[in-house]
Amino acid sequence: MLASTPLHILIVDDSLTDCVIFRRYLTRGVQNPYVVSEVSTAAQALLHLQSNRPDCVLLDFNLPDSDGVSLVKKIVGTHGENAFGIVMLTSNHEVELAVEALRSGAHDFLPKGGTNAIVLRRAVENATEKAAIQRELETQRHELAQKNAELQIHVQRLEKEMSDRLHAETRLRQSENQLRVVTDHAAVLLVLCDRDYRYKFVNRHYASRFGREPEEVVGHHIQDIMGKQAFEIILPYLDRVLLGERVEFEIEIPFQTLGLRWMSVVYVPERGHDGTVHGLIGVMSDTTARKTAEMELEHARDEALAASRAKDDFLAALSHELRTPLNPILLLSSDAADDESLPEHVRSVFETIRKNVDLEARLIDDLLNITRISRGKMALDRLPVDIHAVLTDAMTNVAVEIHAKHLSLRQQLKATGHTVLGDAVRLQQVFWNVLKNAVKFTPEGGCITVTTRTILEDDVIEIGIVDTGIGMTPAELERVFDAFAQGDHAGDGGSHRFGGLGLGLAISQMLVQSHFGQIQACSEGPGEGAVFVIRLPLVPDICLTLNTPDPGETAEVRTGASVRILLVEDHEPTRTALAHLLKRRHYTVITAASLEEARQISKGESFDLLISDIGLPDGNGYDLMQELAGRHSMKGIALTGYGMDRDIDRSTEAGFVAHLTKPIQVQTLEAAIQVALSPSAR
Structure with missing residues (x-):
């Protein structure tokens, strides 16, 4: 748990507004206000950390002199991975970069757009606590390595003493006393068992886990101390060790008195002078805190990926809604700009409209x-x-x-x-x-x-x-x-x-x-x-x-009233504009506003070409294309506000010859129709 004294927070952000907001979140309305320091560049942050040791660093991904991931790597390289908590502040769509920051040593990340006081304080406290847990785990690992080395020395001495026990009882007792002193102060759990799974030795740390003294454990069966369910889980590993194999594993064990705990375990055989296995030696450490932190990180990653998918879905829907109203404007203006029956100044006005709507469509793409x-x-x-x-x-x-x-x-x-x-x-x-x-x-x-x-x-x-x-x-x-x-x-x-x-x-x-x-x-x-x-x-x-057409590549394409087009579009202005423009070009056009209406029309009439929106009120254009292509070998053009890569791929799979993303010019539609009606179209 975090200490009751105020946490020291370093904010690294070049936005004065964000710094003021974050300071207010961390210092107002809190029983134990945070102590907050602020810098605006990566260089200032590194200089500050040379002489100060905050509990947590709250840093923006975009800084004037560095990006957030590079700064995290520099901090970790200078001060170590868990010297203090690190929280990365990102924009709402920088999910993959936030995950990269976590891989580089950050403990958490927050999108700026969705941050409030509670979320910010929770992230700071979680990152600080995770860093503290990791430091404690590093300390335990270091102590474990040292104690393991000492243990190996003493185990070797113990084996020699045990082989000579009939001739050196006094020396053996002295060795056991020395071993007890060392192992009782070890941060790991140590046991020595015989072939009948009965304890011959446990250190004080192991015995205290079960509320006992070491002498109260020695002589008991493992199941008596750990519980039946825990014993049955580790029994396969015990049997392998008694066959002479060294076993190392990490597992969640349901202890009878402790509940579920993650344990890192090393079992080695205890051998006599002749190589016979007399029992086993076990070295264990509790890794529950580390595993919990890892699972929290995995959960955060899963949430980030889910958020990324939700963002993509939202952008696709928003793009569709922004594009659809522009479509009839661009269709009509592009048609009028090329209509030689109109005065030059009128066509010039429509050309200006066409260019600006076209540019607006591109701007929508960029912003989204x-x-x-x-x-x-x-x-x-x-x-x-x-x-x-x-x-x-x-x-x-x-x-x-x-x-x-x-x-x-x-x-x-x-x-x-x-x-x-x-x-x-x-x-x-x-x-x-x-x-x-x-x-x-x-x-x-x-x-x-x-x-x-x-x-x-x-x-x-x-x-x-x-x-x-x-x-x-x-x-x-x-x-x-x-x-x-x-x-x-x-x-x-x-x-x-x-x-x-x-x-x-x-x-x-x-x-x-x-x-x-x-x-x-x-x-x-x-x-x-x-x-x-x-x-x-x-x-x-x-x-x-490169763009000069080859005269030998021309092919006869049907045009005019002999071409029957089924137009399916639920947006009434677009449907009306499209039908008008296509009829002006002498195509025979039948319109439908829904999937069911299109199905009913196609039952009684035949068509050469389907032009269909994808998002329909009672279904989608993909299904309609597959049905009509299967029944009538009809070709189709998808005309939709959904223009992401996955939408285009899905159109191709459904059988559409072309995928046009709204808004479009009438010339683009004409070109697509010519391609779709050509004998080689596929």
Whole structure:
């Protein structure tokens, strides 16, 4: 149990807000308030621990000069694994990193988002107690090793004395007395038994476990002292030792008087001069505390894994709900943007809507899957991209804000080579994030300059975005690309003035790096503006021909009213928009809003293609696809808000030719229909 004196806690966190909250949790409303110290960097924490020994260290995973796992390893390497308790503070989705911290020497972890005073104090007390238990176990192991060595010496002496007992009774008694002194002070349980399982010797520690003196145990059968059930459990091991085998094991034993206890046991044969086994020697230690700690750790790991699975399910559902309302907007705007019957300025408006909805869909992906992005598991649509065109689109998207703040935008796009292999939408997102920041932090009347140049010796294009805004301090520059990091302006209510979550530049850096590029930030200081430089590798000439279609690969595909499509979608705006757009393209479309309605329609009519949502009010599109493919050999396209890898795999297994994640452009749907109707589609 923890001591009644106040626990000393060291908080390692660069967030002043979190430090204030944690100090309040630990010092207010508590009968025995904690003594709290605070530092904000890993270096300060290591320096503090050189001269202070807290009971527990409460540290954030993200620090200005180190990550939490590296700091845990340094602390353990300097002070040992259990010098004090260590609790890692993580974000809600950093479960796997929290488990890595536990493997590195931390005793517990807490997600910041779900922490309250009770949870925090319980975690601190549990970590402190676990560390104390582990220190005690280490001490016991050390003492056991020392006493085992001493025991071996004395056991060897005892064997010799016993073989000469008829000639040296006096010497034997002296040896036994010496052995008693040593073993009675040993931290382990020691026994000597004959072949009939009767005690010939026990140390005082063993006898006291059963509330007896050693002389009250000697001569009794093992079952009399331990109990019948405990004896039956260890009997197979005893028999192996009496056959001459050394046995070592750890087992949970139901003692008659002690209850269930975990014991680490070593049995060795007691041999005479002729090698005959006369009995056995047992060395035991109680490992219940260690096993309990291990089981608690395993339980915490299981809970963490369960939480991770729950998070994935939540993100999938949330992604679906956010995507679905965008789908009819993107479908209709993409169709109108390509409709040559509309005036040019009207198509331009719809094109702006299309681009921004498309970008919004990507932003939803990033915000919901920031962990996936950080691990480099994000899929990119890599095609030859004109950087000047992408920059122009990005500048167009911030034109309204620039005009509203009366800023001047200067363009010096002088790069002679400006084609890269990448994802145009993702690259536009990068430029939009940086430009948005420049607009946000540049006061009215300021200037933003966008430049490009080709660096031939490195075969890269360099994009520069320069503003005359509020600038950055050296400390801000160090964390400018950290997720959820805010500038020093946020400390005095600046976050209300400028807004934002601090994700834009972190995501931009990940996206640039995923394109094998670099992004850097610099500033001469507060009030001196900021410069962001992005370098991307230019596309090799051979890549420009990779996407040219082969004239010999064309195949006849059915189109028009001869193609009958069964459209299953429970979201009425999406169903209406899809049906309208498909009919405009001369397809014959029959709609259904549920699984049962689709089944009834398919019984009386035949179709060439199924376009179905996955999540339906009375079932799912996977089952429908399998039924129709089995009965009519129908091909299908999955159109859904669920776009995680497991959803795509499941669509393929169900028989869908394509899996389209909402929101989609009508051109994307048309391409998928052509692929699905081609003779080679599978």
